[in-house]
Amino acid sequence: MAAQMTDAHRRFLQVLMSHGIMEGSEARKLHRRCCEIHKVYYAHDKLDDFISTINSHLQPLFMQIRKGMSEGDGRAHYALVNLAETEITKMASDYTENELELFRKTMDLIILSENGFASSTDILNLTDQLKTKKMKKKEAEQVLKVFVEDKWLSERNGEYTLHTRCIIEMEQYILSNYQDVARKCNICHSLAIQSQICESCGIGMHLPCVRKYFRAQTEPRCPQCNDFWSCDIPGMNRIDSQSPSKTGRAEKSFILGTRRC
Known part of the structure; x- marks a missing residue:
């Protein structure tokens, strides 16, 4: 009971x-x-x-409070999710048909990208491809601002990714509709958009999970296949990676959420 x-x-x-x-x-x-x-x-x-x-x-x-993780800093978040609705109907009452189409195409860019981000330039170029109704680039800029305010997208220096709220709410939709590329983190088992991928076996891990998992290891090895983890580990310098160029690359991989190394 x-x-x-x-x-x-x-x-x-x-x-x-x-x-x-x-x-x-x-x-x-x-x-x-x-x-x-x-x-x-x-x-x-x-x-x-x-x-x-x-x-x-x-x-x-058909509602639930779900716990998820910010892909940027690894902090826990809680969101109220409507289990009875799809991605389309969740947003349909708040956005026009062509705004929803722009969001879907933006999601395509982000999920199919190498680092889990899409540039504002690439997103604005989508306006010419909308089938519902064409949208001017100035209009699209305002729509993107609304998506950020409503916590469907996050923006940093002109680069957009899915907001934590979006990932929590749409995890099942993304896993079902992007089966070839969407994966769960091998450590926390949540959907991973920004991640590093093992070159040998193909498992993925969130960057905060990568940093936490390898913190105590002198020689980082994949938790799945035990091969050497060749990606730069966020926030850590390897013994053989002390040169400024390699350190800079490690920092950049953490900032941009590099998916493949």
């Missing part, structure tokens, strides 16, 4: 709904605040149990 839903659970859910997605530390603060306000038992290490109770009551509504 599902645990009882209290006013603390309801308040937590309402706040999360208003944010769409919440970073782990903020979710933990909210958990404590909700329990204190409604005088419910609070345990600092029971956030996931607290969320499980909410999820048990959301199940008949």
Whole structure:
């Protein structure tokens, strides 16, 4: 039998709904605040149990609070996901048909890229290929800003990638529709858009997972096939990689999320 839903659970859910997605530390603060306000038992290490109770009551509504990871820094995030809807219907009420088409084509560019990013130039060039209705580049620039504000895309120095919210919400859609290229991280088992790939066996790992996994190893080897991991490890300098050029390449691979080395 599902645990009882209290006013603390309801308040937590309402706040999360208003944010769409919440970073782990903020979710933990909210958990404590909700329990204190409604005088419910609070345990600092029971956030996931607290969320499980909410999820048990959301199940008949085909909704769920899901935990995911930021591919940039590895921090945990929580997002409310509608399980009954596809990628199209999730966004259909907020965007026009040609805006949705631009998003789908942008997603294609990002997922099929080598590093999990697409440049603003490449995205804006898609406007001529829209079949629903043509869009001027100035219009497309504004639409991209809205996608960023609504947390479907993230932008850094003119390069776009999928926002953590988008990855959490659309993981199954992406795995189903991009079967040849989409993969899960071998360490955390979540969808990996920005990743490094083993040249021998082809497994992928998020950059934060790569950094964490190899931190204690003197000779980094693939966790799957045990071959030498030839990619530059983010935030770490190998004994044989002390030259400025190689160090710079390692830093660049972390900043851009280099998929293949």
